[in-house]
Amino acid sequence: MANTGSAPVRGAKRSAESVWSMGMGRVSGIPIRLHFTFLVLLGWLAVSGPLTGLLFVVGVFICVVLHELGHSIVAQKYGIGVAEIVLYPIGGVARLEKLPEPKQEVWIALAGPAVNVVLAVILFAALIATHSPIPWGDFFGPGGGLLQRLLFANLMLCGFNLIPAFPMDGGRVLRAILAINLGELRGTEIAAAVGQVLAIILIFVALWQQMAFLVFIGVFVYLGAGQEANMYRGRALVEGVPVHKATITDFRMLSPGASLGEAAELLLKTSQQDFPVVNGDEAIGILTRNSLLRGLAEEGKTGYVTRWMDREFLTVSPDLDLASIAADMQSGQQTCALVMRDGELLGIVTLENLAELLLVRQATKDV
Ligand SMILES: [Zn+2]
Numbered sequence: 145m146a147n148t149g150s151a152p153v154r155g156a157k158r159s160a161e162s163v164w165s166m167g168m169g170r171v172s173g174i175p176i177r178l179h180f181t182f183l184v185l186l187g188w189l190a191v192s193g194p195l196t197g198l199l200f201v202v203g204v205f206i207c208v209v210l211h212e213l214g215h216s217i218v219a220q221k222y223g224i225g226v227a228e229i230v231l232y233p234i235g236g237v238a239r240l241e242k243l244p245e246p247k248q249e250v251w252i253a254l255a256g257p258a259v260n261v262v263l264a265v266i267l268f269a270a271l272i273a274t275h276s277p278i279p280w281g282d283f284f285g286p287g288g289g290l291l292q293r294l295l296f297a298n299l300m301l302c303g304f305n306l307i308p309a310f311p312m313d314g315g316r317v318l319r320a321i322l323a324i325n326l327g328e329l330r331g332t333e334i335a336a337a338v339g340q341v342l343a344i345i346l347i348f349v350a351l352w353q354q355m356a357f358l359v360f361i362g363v364f365v366y367l368g369a370g371q372e373a374n375m376y377r378g379r380a381l382v383e384g385v386p387v388h389k390a391t392i393t394d395f396r397m398l399s400p401g402a403s404l405g406e407a408a409e410l411l412l413k414t415s416q417q418d419f420p421v422v423n424g425d426e427a428i429g430i431l432t433r434n435s436l437l438r439g440l441a442e443e444g445k446t447g448y449v450t451r452w453m454d455r456e457f458l459t460v461s462p463d464l465d466l467a468s469i470a471a472d473m474q475s476g477q478q479t480c481a482l483v484m485r486d487g488e489l490l491g492i493v494t495l496e497n498l499a500e501l502l503l504v505r506q507a508t509k510d511v
Contacts, residue, residue: 165230174216174226174238176209185233196290203294204301205231207263211301212236214259215252215313222248235301242468243379246320246331253316260302267295309346310339311368319376328380336373340366379467381505382498387469388462390501391483391491397422398431398449405445407436418480418494421453427489429453430480459484460493466501473498 165177186201208231215238216226225241244252271291306314315335323331343366350358382390396410398421407419417433431453439452458481460469469481473495481493 171209171213172217172220174213175228177228177230179230179232182231182233199290200293200297203290204297207260207294207298207301208236210263211256211259211305212238214255216240218252218255219244219248222252224248224252235305243375246323246328249320250317253313253320256313257302257305260298260305264295264298264302267291267298271295307342308335308338309342309365309369310335311372312339312365315339315369323376328376328383332373332376332380336369339369343369375470378470378502381502382466382470385466385501385505386462387460387464387466387481387483387493388490390466390493390498391462392416392494392497393491395420395492397489399423400428400448400450402449403445404436404439404443404447404449404452407431407449408440408445411436416494417496418492419449420482420489420492421449422489425487425489427457427459427482427484429455430457430482432479457482461485462490466493466498469493470498 164181165179166183168176168178170176182205186198209229212229212231216229219226219238219240222244224244227239227241229236229238240252274291305312306317308314308318310316310319315338318338319331319335321331322334325331326334343362346365347359347362350356350362396414396416396419398407398410398419400421400423402421410419411417411433419431419436420427421429421431429450431449435452435454436449439447439449443451458469458478460481460483462483462485469478473479473481473493479495482489483491483493
């Protein structure tokens with residue numbers, strides 16, 4: 145376990161969205177998961193629609209997976225791990241394990257739509273080969289054959305994703321280019337603002353045209369822009385700040401034999417919410433406030449902390465850049481990281497004190 149390399153060690157903790165999804169296998173080491181809402185859509189099509197409807201959705205699904213794999217494989221080329229690809233009815237998400245640098249992001253973001261262009265060209269060639277010439281009149285209509293509709297879907301996927309609304313691919317490219325020229329903070333602010341304005345326009349147009357699906361996408365883009373901008377903002381504010389600056393060195397630990405009652409007492413007596421569980425010199429887990437409360441509700445005060453602690457946790461070296469763990473902690477995947485050097489526990493970094501550090505830096509830094 146406790147591995148104190150130069151990079152943060154990631155636990156296998158699953159994010160909130162993956163809980164509602166089903167594994168579909170791995171490509172290039174990346175787990176591909178289907179969100180349950182996508183399964184509902186497929187099931188509904190299977191029972192209600194004609195077979196071609198189902199085949200079309202499965203075809204689009206494959207194109208979306210290939211689009212996300214485009215992002216993922218370029219990310220991997222830059223040494224950025226991909227935690228998973230999750231498919232939702234409105235599209236896919238490739239979850240990168242860390243935020244890419246702006247120059248890398250341009251290529252990672254462009255790789256997805258580029259895949260759709262390649263697929264469109266292949267489908268076009270297949271159409272020409274099978275029944276040329278294509279009747280242009282119903283090219284975009286619902287009357288076309290499966291290949292034709294898939295070609296149209298790929299053009300839509302490419303075009304729609306290139307709209308410069310952060311956090312869509314086009315918006316990411318815009319943010320990265322602005323970040324290269326104006327700095328991370330200014331670039332992110334402008335891209336997020338452009339994304340939110342475009343999202344609001346989209347929502348109004350969709351309401352006016354009574355297209356519920358587009359309203360949904362507009363809201364998704366609006367919320368996503370704010371959320372992702374926060375992650376980039378956070379990273380820009382802590383860039384170059386070593387982990388030890390945000391480390392709490394005065395903290396309480398639990399022994400593996402401790403009961404949940406003892407842990408609850410510490411929670412009430414101190415301002416600490418997450419407690420490292422240490423066996424002798426070795427950190428074996430973290431008991432977070434949420435796990436503690438869950439444990440208390442199920443087992444009462446006599447339960448043991450070892451049953452409820454997280455055995456997969458984030459460990460970082462004190463000299464590492466805070467930026468490398470800020471995104472993880474801000475996205476809520478980890479609420480606490482252990483700061484370790486040569487197997488020795490030096491302190492903890494928690495979400496609360498990271499947030500406080502961000503506030504202090506925002507207040508004092510000229511941005
Ligand atoms: Zn994309």
